[in-house]
Amino acid sequence: MMSTPVANHEAIEKVRDLIQGIDNAMLTTMTSQGLVSRPMKTQEVEFDGDLWFLTKKDTNKYQEMLKHPAVNVAYVGKSYVSIRGEAELLQDPSKVKEFWNAAYEKLLEVPYDDPSLILIKIKAETAEYWETGNKTKMVKTLFERLTGKESEETDLNKTVDLD
Template sequence: MKNEKNIAILKEMAEKVRICMFNTLTDDGFHSRPMGTAKIEDDGSIWFFTNEYSPKSKEISKDNEVNLGYSDPSNNTYIYINGKAELVDDQTRKEAYFSPFVKAWFPEGADDPNLILIKVTPSVAEYWDSSSSKMVVAFQMLKAIVTGNTPDMGEHDKIKF
């Protein structure tokens, strides 16, 4: 039950941020790029659109371990996800998840022959969320300095899938 609740929290937080740093492995180390989240399903799987012939597609085909970093400093929300990626050619999902935002990269729409989906199946995720205002966060930090205690920075949890 806790896992379902945490997935729902994670889904809500990531959908608000929407853009993540999508990190793949190469022979030279990590390769990062910003990516817009197309869909997060109730099981926690995260979907993205990409070009089937892009470097990230080749990187995923070689080593499918990826990590995603979502960050919204204005709302003190941070999410880190490790998982496995796979390239999925599913026309029904392409049509369902396609948006005007994606059309900027794929003007032919969901029928673009180069369009493919990336499905990330998380193995572990960690999030930090302090929906408090900057003033409250600053007060908590000042209070911690004065009292010598750790500041209360909101919710933090680790989810194993």
């Protein structure tokens, strides 16, 4: 489904608002045994349709994305957001330095200029989100749907095209 530039811009702004301030996400990749998710630190970059993460080449996720670049990233905060996209693995020392902080040095056990560091750039294709302004109402609506009772709430979630 092709989206118009205006709709695309509005969708990106909506997702940006929903994930803003969420420090960690769950990155899901495909393995030969199935799907695997792991927590990743979100880069402090304003979402423009791309998500950025930092890892090392000698990790399973790196190998998995080389074989299967289709990934999913899930955020939980003031809302629930699931972003599907395609991962690109980039070696860009200047960009790594831009994202680097002391926490990475402890976590990854290498300095910012280590050649094993790699950037994961995820080009977001679609996002599905559930706004949770009133969690009690959301739980009530889910319960009503599961038990077959009618609910005033018809759309618990929305999906938007980002590309």
